[in-house]
Amino acid sequence: MPVEQRLRLVTAVPGPRSCELAARKAATIANGVGNVLPAYIVEAGGGILIDVDGNQLIDFGSGIAVTTVGNSAPAVVARVREAVERFTHTCFMVTPYEGYLEVAERLAELTPGDHPKKSALFNSGAEAVENAIKIARVATGRPAVVCFDHAYHGRTNLTMALTAKDMPYKHGFGPFASEIYRAPMAYPYRWPGDPTRVAEEAFAQFESQVHVQVGENQVAAVIIEPIQGEGGFIVPPVGFLPRIAQWCRDHGTVFIADEIQTGFCRTGDWFACDHEDVVPDLITTAKGIAGGLPLAAVTGRAELMDAVHIGGLGGTYGGNPIACAAAVGAIEEMQSGDLCGRARQIEAIVRARLQAMATRYEAIGDVRGRGAMLAVELVAPGGRQPDAALTGAVARACHARGVVVLTAGSYGNVLRFLPPLSISDELLREGFDVVEEAFADVLAG
Ligand code: PLZ
Numbered sequence: 128m129p130v131e132q133r134l135r136l137v138t139a140v141p142g143p144r145s146c147e148l149a150a151r152k153a154a155t156i157a158n159g160v161g162n163v164l165p166a167y168i169v170e171a172g173g174g175i176l177i178d179v180d181g182n183q184l185i186d187f188g189s190g191i192a193v194t195t196v197g198n199s200a201p202a203v204v205a206r207v208r209e210a211v212e213r214f215t216h217t218c219f220m221v222t223p224y225e226g227y228l229e230v231a232e233r234l235a236e237l238t239p240g241d242h243p244k245k246s247a248l249f250n251s252g253a254e255a256v257e258n259a260i261k262i263a264r265v266a267t268g269r270p271a272v273v274c275f276d277h278a279y280h281g282r283t284n285l286t287m288a289l290t291a292k293d294m295p296y297k298h299g300f301g302p303f304a305s306e307i308y309r310a311p312m313a314y315p316y317r318w319p320g321d322p323t324r325v326a327e328e329a330f331a332q333f334e335s336q337v338h339v340q341v342g343e344n345q346v347a348a349v350i351i352e353p354i355q356g357e358g359g360f361i362v363p364p365v366g367f368l369p370r371i372a373q374w375c376r377d378h379g380t381v382f383i384a385d386e387i388q389t390g391f392c393r394t395g396d397w398f399a400c401d402h403e404d405v406v407p408d409l410i411t412t413a414k415g416i417a418g419g420l421p422l423a424a425v426t427g428r429a430e431l432m433d434a435v436h437i438g439g440l441g442g443t444y445g446g447n448p449i450a451c452a453a454a455v456g457a458i459e460e461m462q463s464g465d466l467c468g469r470a471r472q473i474e475a476i477v478r479a480r481l482q483a484m485a486t487r488y489e490a491i492g493d494v495r496g497r498g499a500m501l502a503v504e505l506v507a508p509g510g511r512q513p514d515a516a517l518t519g520a521v522a523r524a525c526h527a528r529g530v531v532v533l534t535a536g537s538y539g540n541v542l543r544f545l546p547p548l549s550i551s552d553e554l555l556r557e558g559f560d561v562v563e564e565a566f567a568d569v570l571a572g
Pocket of ligand 1: 191250280388389
């Protein structure tokens with residue numbers, strides 16, 4: 128039964144049944160695992176999440192940029208159903224199956240660049256990032272990895288080392304993996320130098336810092352999110368990514384684009400790198416790739432991917448057959464529904480709304496992002512002091528009104544919007560009416 132595409136609240140959010148489940152959670156789930164909005168979901172589709180109390184919530188989070196094709200998208204469901212009835216698991220490293228190859232073939236076609244490419248499949252984004260670093264180290268014989276301020280690459284030991292933010296991701300979890308170096312990010316809104324020369328100045332600092340602190344010939348890889356996700360939807364100015372990519376070519380360094388959050392139509396292109404025709408040597412993908420099933424990949428230049436000895440890459444579940452079937456279905460949905468085009472239509476609607484709000488509310492210091500990955504950065508009036516308390520209050524006000532929004536940013540002061548691309552214009556507008564009400568209420572109170 129298709130899910131009715133309308134906001135509908137029948138209880139408080141979270142409602143009484145969700146609160147009962149939250150009490151069970153408190154008794155049985157480790158406190159370290161949090162919930163943004165403890166409304167327990169029973170069904171979802173289009174742009175709606177239905178909770179156990181019967182509330183229909185508008186989804187502006189997509190489970191953190193995962194259900195790009197929508198929840199239970201028809202082609203995903205059909206492929207998964209067909210696959211799950213045939214077999215659930217063999218382990219690709221033991222006795223392989225065709226679905227894994229199909230996903231790798233799609234990735235070779237869709238990712239930037241027309242060079243020969245190969246892939247390896249994994250379960251999570253963090254695992255893909257770990258493996259991209261393993262591959263780069265073997266291929267170059269070098270130890271060092273350069274990452275950026277505000278970066279997020281995961282929660283495993285190596286990826287925590289790459290992630291910039293202490294709380295909550297790294298706090299108390301060290302010691303971290305060694306040979307990780309951090310360079311300044313070209314963050315236009317907070318660049319301390321000349322606002323017209325952010326790309327040039329940030330690149331110059333990167334270049335000098337790597338030279339002085341690391342040594343060019345020690346750098347196996349530079350890893351960057353082409354638009355930073357958890358860091359607050361930071362879009363580097365035009366020219367920054369191409370300069371970093373060129374530096375990598377000049378120094379025999381592997382350029383890794385972490386497109387785990389930006390990939391698969393989210394930004395209005397298949398990949399965010401496409402926007403400036405940047406061709407990474409390796410690209411990590413996950414999230415949107417499989418419509419909600421756990422799947423991740425490293426895709427890249429065949430000669431780099433093949434540098435690793437046989438048996439050096441793998442894992443029990445990597446490229447699970449059900450997840451591969453889901454990915455083939457999700458990619459079908461993206462192609463047949465022109466979801467890159469849909470992301471650009473969503474951008475036009477949402478950006479206009481956010482910009483109009485920014486003229487009314489001084490607290491909205493910046494409106495940024497691309498495609499269906501847009502955000503506002505909230506600051507104290509009269510300056511750029513981050514206002515995390517206000518951001519939390521607006522997010523909570525949205526939640527109470529039935530709209531699921533997420534926060535982000537190193538300073539916790541970014542409200543981000545990641546609607547599924549299956550959302551209708553009508554529901555999108557209804558959701559932003561609620562976001563506007565939430566702002567009006569919180570700022571009036
Ligand atoms: N790289 C760019 O965005 C995951 C993390 C949510 P996993 N981002 C959401 C949280 O609080 O854990 C992410 C990402 C980028 C890597 C990852 C890691 O992907 O599938 O969560 O391991």
